[in-house]
Amino acid sequence: MTPASIRSQESLGRVHFIGIGGVGMSAVARIMVARGVTVSGSDAKDLPVMAELAAAGARIAVGYRASNLGDAQTVVAGSAIRADNPELVAARDSGLPVLHRSEALAATMGDDVVVTVAGTHGKSTTTSMIAVLLQGAGLDPSFAIGANVPALGVNAAHGASGIFVAEADESDGSFLNYRPKIAVVTNVEPDHLDYYGTAEAVYESFDRFTELLPEDGVLIACADDDGALALAERTKARGTTRVLLYGTSDRADLVLHDGGPGHVEVSSAAGRFALELQVPGRHNALNAAAAVAVALELGVDAGAAARALADFSGASRRFELKGEARGVRVFDDYAHHPTEVRAALTAARSVAGTHRVHVVFQPHLFSRTREFAGEFAAALNLADTALVLDIYPAREDPIPGVTSQLIGDHLASGGRLVAADEAVAALVEAAGPGDIILTVGAGDVTSFGPQIVQALDG
Incomplete structure (x- = not known):
């Protein structure tokens, strides 16, 4: 585009x-x-x-x-x-x-200071965190997010501060329609190859995204992600835009210290501050660090920024608790790329502790399944039980020879393909008190969560 x-x-x-x-x-x-x-x-x-x-x-x-x-x-x-x-x-x-849609949204931004959040994963959560943090710190940002956010009550609002925070979607190149002053890039990996064709085209689109920044703008990129770090280095080499890195790496300007739940801190030139996070997982700790980095750029006190994130309880379909019954907690996650699936299951492991994790996964798009079948299976093998549904086609027509069996061929002993009408009963039978059940995918698998809770209750 x-x-x-x-x-x-x-x-x-x-x-x-x-x-x-x-x-x-x-x-x-x-x-x-x-x-x-x-x-x-x-x-x-x-x-x-x-x-x-x-x-x-x-x-x-x-x-x-x-x-x-x-x-x-x-x-x-x-x-x-x-x-x-x-x-x-x-x-x-x-x-x-x-x-x-992105052109219409860009028109509403006017003369606001625009903060856009891009990346292969984590856009909605990071954008949500920034909006919640800025509100908690006493600012009144406008925001537009690709998921509903309970802490905000809505996924979009007009604020009076002259700051506009928006999720910037790379899937169809439409993130190039914005003109940010601050651009966050959480990670860069090949995805949406049905649109881009090659991994190189994906990387090039992110280069074009950072080229939109003005001379007094800043790229805030994750030092822990190889793709985002390489993008930051290329942006630095152009010499036209300031670059700020966040992450656990010693290369980061804002360093994340992740000691697990209740022991997450960030440090920068402003000092070292504890983050109170309700959401689990290293990926969410990194998203929180990005949000703090944005807040500091906007002049928010570092201590106030760290404290404000305590109000963030997550975004819709991002490790969202759907209910609990018989001692089993059921979560739903939008993950549809192998890295996202791995992050969701790693978070589930941290929540489950010594108990088991059971997942039902619905692949999204034939092209994505073809490209990443082995990687999906490797991520799903982190679970004790991994059930895989038929591919959710979304906008695509079937591709000959591409089915969920491509993932099934690489599953460990706890994994198998199931029909949609078998999945709920299979998960209810497998789960015991203290276990976690996770429904994963960008399709209609999200409807399974309430059904599982009801079946456990029954």
Whole structure:
């Protein structure tokens, strides 16, 4: 995707959202309504967020019809909207500008100090942490996050501080549509090869992302991740942008000291401070360090920044507790890349202690399964029980010869393929008091958590 010129919010006029019920689309719509834009929108289903938007002043329709466009002057279309959608067809036939969600979001940022969070993993959690931290430190940031955040109550809001915190998605190159002053990169790994084609193209896109930073901007990158560290070094070599590293490495400017739950600290030139974290795992400790680094750049007192994270309880579908029954805790996680699956299971191990961990995993995309089958199996083998469902196709058509069996071929003795209608019963039978059950994947496996809790109760 070629970087777009940033439109002003005023130039958009009346804005219509096709697919307004999606978590990302509704976030932009919510901010636009709060900033005085006339907003309308539609979605195939009547989702709860649509009632919230209607109450805030948006005109909402259920179902797609060309007439829903009304007198819109700009159209924003969600990435899942098909080319033959009647509203999209009508917009193009009428010559209306059709924007990607990221272009619309960028238009709302105006003259705010923009903080964007990019990376192959951890974007939603890190963005959430930054927003929670800044609120807790007395600032009032605007924010847009790709997941709901209980501590914030919403995933997007208009704030009065002149600071805008946003998750920047690299999956389709749309993170190049922002103009950040502070850019966080949590990690860089090959993913979304259905879009990029090669690992080299992924790395190049992150280079282009850091090139968007102004001379007085800063790249905040994780020194513990090889890809992010290499990106930082390339950015330093250009000599046009300041680079700040965080992590456990002695190369970091802000050093994470991770002694496990209750013993996490960060140190920088401002001193050494304890972090009170409710969320488990080394990856979350690193995300917290990134959030503190951003806060320090924005002038927040280091002690206040460290204390503010105590209010962060996680983001939706990021190691989210779905319930507990019969002494078994059930968590759900959006992980859909091998590194994410490994991080989720490592966190589950730390929570389970001496007890067992059971996981049901739903691969997401045929192309991703083909590229990473062995790595997925290696991560899943960290569990005592690993059940693998059929591939969730999302936007892809099947690829001949690519099935979940590619993962199954590498599973240890505790792993096997299962049909969806067998998974809940198999997990309930395997789990005992003190154990952890984890549902993992970016598809509809998230619906299994409540079913498992109910079955354990029964």
